[in-house]
Every structure is written in structure tokens, then in C-alpha cells.
Amino acid sequence: MFGFNIILIMRVEVKKFGTTLISRQNGREAFAALQTQLAALGEDDNLGLDFEGVITFSPSWGDEFLSPLLKKYGMRLTLINTGNPSVKATLELLEKINQMAFKVR
Amino acid sequence: MRSWYYSIDTMTEQELITISEAAEILGVSVDTLRRWDKSGKLSPVKTSDAGYRLYSRFQIELFLNDLFGLAKDWLLRGTEIPLTFYCSNSAVFQTRLIRMQDLLAGVKELAAIFPLIVAIAGEIGNNSFDHNLGNWPDTPGIFFGYDIYKRTIVLADRGLGILTTLKRVKPELMNDEKALEVAFTEILSGRAPENRGNGLKFVRKIVSENPIALLFQTGNAELILKKDSDTLDIKDSSEPFRGCLALISF
Numbered sequence: 437m438f439g440f441n442i443i444l445i446m447r448v449e450v451k452k453f454g455t456t457l458i459s460r461q462n463g464r465e466a467f468a469a470l471q472t473q474l475a476a477l478g479e480d481d482n483l484g485l486d487f488e489g490v491i492t493f494s495p496s497w498g499d500e501f502l503s504p505l506l507k508k509y510g511m512r513l514t515l516i517n518t519g520n521p522s523v524k525a526t527l528e529l530l531e532k533i534n535q536m537a538f539k540v541r
Numbered sequence: 542m543r544s545w546y547y548s549i550d551t552m553t554e555q556e557l558i559t560i561s562e563a564a565e566i567l568g569v570s571v572d573t574l575r576r577w578d579k580s581g582k583l584s585p586v587k588t589s590d591a592g593y594r595l596y597s598r599f600q601i602e603l604f605l606n607d608l609f610g611l612a613k614d615w616l617l618r619g620t621e622i623p624l625t626f627y628c629s630n631s632a633v634f635q636t637r638l639i640r641m642q643d644l645l646a647g648v649k650e651l652a653a654i655f656p657l658i659v660a661i662a663g664e665i666g667n668n669s670f671d672h673n674l675g676n677w678p679d680t681p682g683i684f685f686g687y688d689i690y691k692r693t694i695v696l697a698d699r700g701l702g703i704l705t706t707l708k709r710v711k712p713e714l715m716n717d718e719k720a721l722e723v724a725f726t727e728i729l730s731g732r733a734p735e736n737r738g739n740g741l742k743f744v745r746k747i748v749s750e751n752p753i754a755l756l757f758q759t760g761n762a763e764l765i766l767k768k769d770s771d772t773l774d775i776k777d778s779s780e781p782f783r784g785c786l787a788l789i790s791f
Contacts, residue, residue, distance in 0.1 A: 456635070458663035462635070491646070494743070496668075525743065525747055529743050
């Protein structure tokens with residue numbers, strides 16, 4: 437009668453893949469490494485990517501890592517602590533490339 | 542204090558070193574230095590009584606300081622470059638880029654923009670590796686040098702150049718100038734088989750919004766970008782070469 441859904445958020449710290457995130461090759465490897473964690477993500481669960489501690493972020497790495505996540509999870513993907521200027525600028529470009537907006541908190 | 546600095550400079554200027562020491566500092570072989578002497582590229586300041594070539598440490602430091610000249614010479618003539626500036630693969634580049642990032646992070650005035658400087662250098666350098674993987678015409682890898690005091694970064698590759706690589710997705714491109722314009726302006730999505738290449742748009746955006754300038758050359762086209770520049774300033778280059786050359790100033 438008072439049933440409700442519990443939505444879980446899986447929080448992933450991006451800095452665990454490195455703090456200088458530059459090349460496509462490394463972005464691809466990071467994406468592949470993330471898949472084992474994502475296997476535990478339920479159908480209704482959300483994914484939160486935390487950029488705290490990332491120093492340099494670039495579109496090449498971001499396109500390999502974030503673009504497929506954005507396409508797969510859409511609004512279930514939330515980006516956190518995106519204040520770093522290179523993170524901000526990269527996200528703007530990736531939104532144009534994918535013609536989709538990120539949910540940023 | 543001033544005279545103290547002066548005396549150090551004078552001492553450095555006068556300090557003579559052997560060809561082996563000079564080769565070690567430059568990261569090239571002794572044979573290369575002998576060739577450079579014959580060609581006039583870098584000659585010793587004097588010859589000892591026994592006939593050995595002697596260089597001044599100051600002269601070697603000046604030679605290393607001319608990053609743009611060294612990179613351009615490599616592109617135009619294929620001359621050997623000091624190992625300090627040569628990244629044979631992207632892993633070496635990544636390691637050196639992080640070193641530069643650490644140094645830039647220590648410069649107080651750059652606190653707000655150093656991640657952007659590292660990001661654009663990273664994009665330009667990695668573009669070279671991504672676009673030429675398995676297709677390097679001769680020497681693989683890139684030239685990557687920087688001078689924190691002069692606030693410059695130089696990147697170069699002897700790869701295929703932008704026109705050749707962009708033609709894979711835009712066969713209608715006819716010249717270097719047009720290729721350069723497309724590379725810096727058109728966002729291309731879903732570019733298979735060319736699954737890369739939006740990095741230079743990112744570079745343009747960063748440069749136009751920050752106190753950073755860029756000189757970028759490929760083939761016979763040259764582009765100059767700076768803060769608040771809305772239009773692309775692309776012109777013919779007087780010294781065409783195959784590959785790419787970038788000078789970032791900040």
C-alpha cells in the first residue's frame with residue numbers, strides 16, 4: 437500500500453583511474469576496467485562519477501570513458517565535483533559531440 | 542645579488558666541456574655532434590691543442606633552449622633531436638606531460654589555468670599518436686619540449702599531417718588550409734573509421750577563452766590562435782613540411 441522504490445547510487449571516484457586523464461588509449465582501458473564494477477549496477481540504479489582530485493581531463497580520454505556511459509545510462513548518470521576547468525571544458529565539448537547533456541550535480 | 546648572478550653566468554659561459562659531455566647533455570651521440578659540426582648546425586667554440594673539440598656549457602644550454610628551432614629542424618630536415626625532447630610512444634609522452642603538469646602546478650600565476658594548458662598539450666600530443674598509429678612515414682613519435690620560464694611548449698610530429706588523416710572521413714578536402722580549418726572548427730560525431738579528432742576544437746575553445754596563444758602548422762598551412770580571436774587566421778607557410786608543429790605560449 438505504501439510501497440516505494442529504493443534507487444541506489446553507485447559512486448565511482450574518477451581519480452582512481454588517474455589524475456591526469458589524457459589519451460584515448462587510457463580512456464578505453466579505464467572504461468573496460470569500470471565494467472566489472474558496473475555489473476553490480478541494478479536496472480534502476482544510478483551511477484555517480486566523482487571528479488574530485490582530477491587535475492587534468494581531456495576530450496580524448498573523456499570521449500572513450502564518458503560518451504559510452506552517457507549513451508547507456510543517460511539521466512541515470514550523474515557527474516559530481518566538476519569544477520576543474522579542464523573537466524568543465526571537456527564536458528561541454530562531449531555534450532556537443534554526443535548531442536546529449538550530462539546531469540551535473 | 543646582481544653581480545653574483547653575473548659571475549655565475551660568466552662562469553657558465555666560459556666553462557668548456559668535451560664532446561662526450563656535450564653529447565650527454567644533448568642526449569645525442571658523439572658521432573651526431575661531429576656531423577653537426579661538419580654541417581655547421583652546432584660547432585665547438587674551440588679546438589684543444591691536442592685537436593679535441595671543446596664546447597661551452599652556455600652554448601649547449603642556448604642550443605637546447607631553442608625548442609621551436611630544434612623541432613622545426615627535425616621536421617624540415619629529419620635531423621636527430623635530443624632525447625630529452627623525444628617521446629617515442631604515448632606512454633613516454635604521458636609521463637613527461639605529468640612532469641610538466643607538476644611543474645606548472647607550482648607556478649602561482651598559473652593556478653587557475655594550468656590544467657587547461659596541460660589538457661591542450663595533451664590533446665595535441667596524443668592526436669599525433671592516434672592519427673599516425675601504424676602509419677608513421679619514417680620516425681615514429683613526437684617532439685615535446687617546454688620552457689616554464691619562457692612560458693612555451695613545443696610539440697611536433699613527422700606524421701602524415703592533418704590533410705591526409707582528415708581525408709579519410711572527408712575525401713573532398715583538397716588542401717592543407719581547408720583541412721586545418723575543418724580540424725579546428727567542425728565537430729564531427731560518429732567519425733568511424735576515424736574514431737578521433739575533436740581535440741583541436743577543444744584546443745581552439747580553450748585558447749580563445751584564456752591567456753594562451755597557439756601557432757599550429759601542418760603541410761603548407763599555418764594557423765595563429767589567441768584569446769578572443771573569433772576568426773581563424775590561416776595562411777600559407779613559407780616552409781612546408783609533412784607532419785604537425787605546435788607552439789603554445791601562455
